Amino acid sequence: MAIAREAEPVGSLREVREAGLDRDDLLQVYRNMILTRGIEERGHILYRQGKIPGSFYTGRGNEAAAVGVATAMGPDDVGTPLHRDMGVHVTRGIEPWRIFAQYMGRVDGPTRGRDGNVHMADSNLGLIAMVSHLPAMLPVAVGAALAFRIREEKRAAVAWFGEGASARGDCHEGMTLAGVRKLPVVFVCDNNQWAYSTPTHLEFATEHVADRAEAYGFEGIVVDGTDVLAVYREAKRAIEKARSGGGPTLIESVTLRMEGHAVHDDAFYVPKQMFEEWAKADPIERFRSWLRENANMTDEEEDEIASEVKRTLTDALKRADESPLPEPSQLTEGVYASPEDLDTPHHK
């Protein structure tokens, strides 16, 4: 039995305008999706070149979901994106070269070489850096929402989590607190159908993760995560509802993880057919077609975006590669915060 509401795909440009995006915004969304994929593709190359230490994760297939939600966020909203959500960092405006620096363990990555992969965030962009432990950031996002509620600010927090991570206690406790206090938080489940090699039916026994929202006293919505505009529309509604005192929403965005869990994983356990089917619903290709059909995106525009992204990436790679590795002497600095660390916009 499905309890959650299934969101419809987005149709016309008019409908999108109503949801708050004009044509320029749409092209920007498209650009952000391409940039997101580009960053991860270049990351993959860097990895194969031996320039990225450790392991390497991407969110291929999740570009629409990540960018769609982030586009719906306002500048004062905050979020805790995870390892498939590069599009959130991109949309919030992180400088791509800093991501490459992060990947390569250089001092100019947001964590200054201390952590790797997408374990990072630019706090000036309203993002909080994830930890590996899933979904430990979810209660943290709930806490951000609690701060907004206490101060009576009209802001929302967005907490991402995977469908696999939905099995953990942190998810339950965070949603419970958010539900009983009607906190301004939007939970976004990136349901990419696999948790490493584990299929969804071994992670939860409902049809959809969103079916659980009811158990916490709020609404659950299932949306096609390859439809960036549908994701945007649902996120926008949920964020506005949160900001205006309506409490949390759980949005489940369904996609397929289009690669292995990480670089080392060939995903042999995913049926080939599944990949083939979902490849047809590539979120970028899908949106490109939509833009051409519904917003008259021209060849020139498309090319311009493609080449701007390419330029950005090339510059970013170059700049990142100039960033030095950290000095060993920096290791022990800053284990504890000092009062100046509280000189941030949030602590005013």
Added chain:
Amino acid sequence: MAIAREAEPVGSLREVREAGLDRDDLLQVYRNMILTRGIEERGHILYRQGKIPGSFYTGRGNEAAAVGVATAMGPDDVGTPLHRDMGVHVTRGIEPWRIFAQYMGRVDGPTRGRDGNVHMADSNLGLIAMVSHLPAMLPVAVGAALAFRIREEKRAAVAWFGEGASARGDCHEGMTLAGVRKLPVVFVCDNNQWAYSTPTHLEFATEHVADRAEAYGFEGIVVDGTDVLAVYREAKRAIEKARSGGGPTLIESVTLRMEGHAVHDDAFYVPKQMFEEWAKADPIERFRSWLRENANMTDEEEDEIASEVKRTLTDALKRADESPLPEPSQLTEGVYASPEDLDTPHHK
């Protein structure tokens, strides 16, 4: 919206017979409820006499719920009762004097003075001793059910938890695992409407805890916890369903905690009227009337039960009081198990 099924009260003797209890069983159930209350009332007196160290908790108001479920369990089923579930220990056949010894920190309590209150169990009776941390025993009960499933035994595990403790991650993780694997476990929520001083609407945002069962892929049932026969019937069904491969059930038994959280607490935060109303539904009185009306319980039978219980309690108190306090030298013994500890029926 209530998703769980609301169980009906039990009516006639015939209906009860169908559920598996004959008249003698019913008198035994009645006796167990009285004995349960008697133990806790005597405990209270002992506490006031200064004979019980630390704090003291009772389950007044929960006798029907505890005894009802335990009566539905078979000898090979196991359970993890909590601090309001004295009736489970009693029904499974613990010798009452050992409970008093436990209360008073004597060597003949099941924990030999190492732990207090209802933090105990007789493992020969198929019970596992609770820890304070709520509801940490719930995943443990799920593990017992997992053992039964692996070995293909037709046995069920019963996991108790409070409505307050339903907020914790252990509850979620245990139910998730049980749900995806359809393990033979019955979850019993003692919803006594308060978690210490915290009312239910601050613990969960649904109408009933049982409404959450759906989120884990199994059935939720709400039953009046003052109706011992209704509790019995629902528990019996759920246990049989579990044993025969039907997976978990969540039974929420609604009562009122008729005293403070523990002896020190006067429960000023519970509206007087609430106590008054629920006092009318005293589970023992309710069952007594039912037995007189439906099973022709005679004055003699009633008196006989009352005096047998009284005798049992007096003897138990005396015997417990003769049990010595533990020797300090015993403190460090048995922190680690030795192979002989595995010489139990379970480890054959």
Added chain:
Amino acid sequence: MAELTYLQAISDGLRTEMRRDKRVFVIGEDVGVYGGAFKVTLGFQEEFGHWRVIDAPLAETAIVGACTGAAIMGMRPVAEMQFADFISCAWDQLVTVAAKQRWRAGTAVPIVVRLPSGGGFSGGPFHSQNPESSFAHVPGLKCVCPATPEDAKGLLISAIEDPNPVLYFEHKHLYRRIKAEVPEERYTVPIGKARTHQEGDDVTVVTWGAMVYTAEEAAKQLDDVSVEIVDLRTVMPWDKAAVLESVRKTSKVLVLHEDTRTGGFGAEIAATIAEDAFEDLDAPVKRIAAPDTPVPFSPPLEKAFIPQVEDVAAGLRELAEY
């Protein structure tokens, strides 16, 4: 100055900060209407409202995680664990998120977690523990363990002011037993500075929390031995300089704590002294701590578990005669 119990001093410190700083809020189980299991926040909800004194669900991970998020958004949360023992349910949030966020991502997490800890009244295995050693090992966390009402107030205010996650261990056995004059105004006691509870020349006791008083009683039993008692006050960071200075004077040390011995924080102190003051020592560094068992319920067992005045006196005697 007013005479306050240790418990009243904690309330006073918390109330002072909540009045002074709107960013401070309290969250925990039963902290609102009920005023907390030990009544530290009694009357707070009336004064500060139910969005600054929040009755949380029974969910320690949510409580600590939410504090972390709120702190990052500029609040100064003070979480109450109903008993210190229940912090085990939020271990991951503290160790994985709160402790490492500053170092990894540059994000300060100014939260305080209040932990009513310690035994002495038959609380049994789950209402008596002293879990400070477990946390002191985790880089990024601070651990504060006041012994006096004055320190209880001043250290709580320092903890709230501190830009880091601070675990504030308040010893339940001191709550109503220990009273002293406490300044009425706001003041802080620095985190990381020990206090000489009493001066002496022959043996140094390094301890904290309720054991300070056990050491004091034990010292009284030895007329012929002059005992210096160093109350660490904060276990992480701990005041190595003050300890080493005292050791240089006395050349003999007893490290005393209520938590279990093996791998307890006393080991760190003893190992450090043995390494850094090797040439100054006239006797091995002695440790007295609880035996390696859970905390027992029954009084004779609990007495055998918690270090007693006689145990400490015997240890001091042994060192003096070494």
Added chain:
Amino acid sequence: MAELTYLQAISDGLRTEMRRDKRVFVIGEDVGVYGGAFKVTLGFQEEFGHWRVIDAPLAETAIVGACTGAAIMGMRPVAEMQFADFISCAWDQLVTVAAKQRWRAGTAVPIVVRLPSGGGFSGGPFHSQNPESSFAHVPGLKCVCPATPEDAKGLLISAIEDPNPVLYFEHKHLYRRIKAEVPEERYTVPIGKARTHQEGDDVTVVTWGAMVYTAEEAAKQLDDVSVEIVDLRTVMPWDKAAVLESVRKTSKVLVLHEDTRTGGFGAEIAATIAEDAFEDLDAPVKRIAAPDTPVPFSPPLEKAFIPQVEDVAAGLRELAEY
């Protein structure tokens, strides 16, 4: 005898027990079809079926809690954490339930939790930790840390046989790097007995896990110093007698571990030696361990974090010259 990697030896030990004893089952994330993140259980599900090789939900508390319940019902569960770091999510189940159940209630909890731990390949703060110290402090838990393929197999079988909760720390950096002859038949290696990795007369190194090899390399750099390396093999219980015996011979000790220094288990070992072998020591007990930070990702930082051969050689030199 066959030459096996450390990883193969673990698989071999586990397979041996699963073939011999039907009560043994494996549960963890991706242990089935995938064979576990490190492929320790590759092929197990085919051989033993999916009720003895269980792909669990991403829920460490459920995994460990369920193992406890199944163990009490007579099974012999072996849980796999995908990385040791994630055990923080099951801290409460281990510390509160599994560790204390025997002492409190007389109920043995024979579970094994396998913990792929340690750094050395830029796993960063959450895929590199060595959390054994935190658990070694908790009465009721055992901590096993094999360094050789032979010990890896024999200690895993001992851990499964043991009637207690045993944390089995397998060092990822040894998985494929270390190979040796391993008996094909079933055998056990006793928990609580150290192994002399190499004999020597001048300085004792007490260590375990991957650091055994670091110590060995360091010792090679000092032609003029005869180094004895004691591989503890199990940290809880640890072989105090063997360590003290070696110390009596050499009179100088270096305690070495990969976990962070302050409050690490090295402190317990150092404090014990300093107390029990006070008169035998010719130099202070030296500790070398990681600095008090999270584990860094970037290679130059990680190199500065994990004790290196040169660091250990310098420490040995210092002790030799003391």
